[in-house]
Amino acid sequence: MEEKLDLLKIREQISSLDNQLLGLAAKRRELTMNVAKSKAHIIRPVRDQQREQELLVKLIQQGKALGLDAHYVTRLFQLIIEDSVLNQQAFLQELKNPNTKTPTVSVAFLGDKGSYSYLASYRYFSRRAEEIIEYGCASFNDILNQVESGNVDYGMLPIENTSSGSINEVYDLLQHTNLSIVGELSQPIEHCLLSAGNTSLDAIDTIYAHAQPVQQCSNFLNKQSDIRIEYCESSADAMQMVEKLTQPNVAVIGSEEGGQLYGLQALQKGIANQEENHSRFILVARKPVDVAEQIPAKTTLILATGQAPGALVDCLVVLKQYDINMTKLESRPIQGRPWEEMFYIDLEANLKSIAMQECLTKLTELTRFIKVLGCYPSEQVNPTSVPFAALHNE
Ligand SMILES: C=C(O[C@@H]1C=C(C(=O)O)C=C[C@H]1O)C(=O)O
Numbered sequence: 001m002e003e004k005l006d007l008l009k010i011r012e013q014i015s016s017l018d019n020q021l022l023g024l025a026a027k028r029r030e031l032t033m034n035v036a037k038s039k040a041h042i043i044r045p046v047r048d049q050q051r052e053q054e055l056l057v058k059l060i061q062q063g064k065a066l067g068l069d070a071h072y073v074t075r076l077f078q079l080i081i082e083d084s085v086l087n088q089q090a091f092l093q094e095l096k097n098p099n100t101k102t103p104t105v106s107v108a109f110l111g112d113k114g115s116y117s118y119l120a121s122y123r124y125f126s127r128r129a130e131e132i133i134e135y136g137c138a139s140f141n142d143i144l145n146q147v148e149s150g151n152v153d154y155g156m157l158p159i160e161n162t163s164s165g166s167i168n169e170v171y172d173l174l175q176h177t178n179l180s181i182v183g184e185l186s187q188p189i190e191h192c193l194l195s196a197g198n199t200s201l202d203a204i205d206t207i208y209a210h211a212q213p214v215q216q217c218s219n220f221l222n223k224q225s226d227i228r229i230e231y232c233e234s235s236a237d238a239m240q241m242v243e244k245l246t247q248p249n250v251a252v253i254g255s256e257e258g259g260q261l262y263g264l265q266a267l268q269k270g271i272a273n274q275e276e277n278h279s280r281f282i283l284v285a286r287k288p289v290d291v292a293e294q295i296p297a298k299t300t301l302i303l304a305t306g307q308a309p310g311a312l313v314d315c316l317v318v319l320k321q322y323d324i325n326m327t328k329l330e331s332r333p334i335q336g337r338p339w340e341e342m343f344y345i346d347l348e349a350n351l352k353s354i355a356m357q358e359c360l361t362k363l364t365e366l367t368r369f370i371k372v373l374g375c376y377p378s379e380q381v382n383p384t385s386v387p388f389a390a391l392h393n394e
Pocket residue numbers: 032035046047048049051052055080081084085088
């Protein structure tokens with residue numbers, strides 16, 4: 001009895017401390033927003049990795065004195081710093097594009113509540129809007145139509161995945177749209193096998209899923225004998241189906257978080273081929289945005305070269321001349337022109353920079369067709385590493 005009372009008391013103390021930690025995290029966030037305001041005036045980059053490293057080394061030392069291990073302190077503060085950087089970026093981006101700041105945004109995404117695109121939309125706008133008007137669509141094409149027609153403000157589209165690669169259908173649609181890419185988001189995709197009610201993996205003979213998760217979980221699926229795959233238009237459709245059927249022999253591939261919206265439970269977690277399974281999403285809108293100078297920017301181009309030897313190399317040499325790093329190069333066939341390719345290129349550059357403008361002029365001379373799909377803030381915040389000595393007591 002005494003032990004039980006003690007447990008309650010200790011838990012109360014823990015909860016009270018957790019609440020204080022949250023209060024401190026909120027205060028820290030407020031201070032970093034003041035830092036962002038100062039950077040807006042003096043035009044300094046949001047990221048200062050030297051300051052981050054100094055901060056981490058000091059915190060590791062202070063943590064050690066309190067009995068906290070170096071890896072724990074590092075991970076904790078890398079997460080806090082990532083949040084700080086992304087919030088500062090969102091703030092400066094709004095300052096640069098005041099017309100895009102609205103408390104309510106309407107977003108088109110694939111599927112219904114609980115789809116991966118739905119979760120990505122909420123995550124992206126959590127720092128940027130107070131309310132989302134959801135617009136679930138049946139296809140990628142429909143998402144673009146909804147934005148193009150002015151029915152919704154934004155469209156969220158998956159573009160690539162660390163297991164299954166590029167999403168070709170989205171690349172092909174981008175060739176013909178007038179929309180601009182205005183943002184990106186990388187989201188961990190944690191596939192689970194979900195079911196309605198009590199059942200076991202052995203009892204499952206039918207799995208409902210979208211084609212992308214099926215590809216990304218092929219190793220797990222190949223190991224299951226006598227399983228039938230029922231393809232659905234989105235993971236949300238698949239989850240709705242399994243919720244409706246409520247049978248012990250059916251399951252669905254989806255996220256645990258999304259499955260909760262349909263009362264589904266995880267029979268098995270982490271079923272993707274790669275443990276680190278991430279998808280990159282792009283956000284499209286009718287008007288392009290300018291990226292604040294303090295933020296690392298990406299520019300996406302599509303271009304077609306002539307059929308001459310080394311034509312693509314000539315374009316890449318121009319990038320080298322202007323010291324512009326390319327983070328992705330993808331090629332897709334051009335409809336009606338057999339064996340000719342359209343190249344999609346992601347560059348680490350701000351479209352408004354002198355280097356990028358000069359580079360574009362040169363590329364235009366070298367290509368048959370060139371179009372800027374958009375310039376947007378890079379959301380990739382690679383954690384600052386700490387020196388080996390700081391981590392290992394030296
Ligand atoms: C808050 C700042 O901006 C960024 C975030 C940091 C943080 O959250 O501690 C540290 C350095 C910068 O990368 C700053 O420059 O001080």
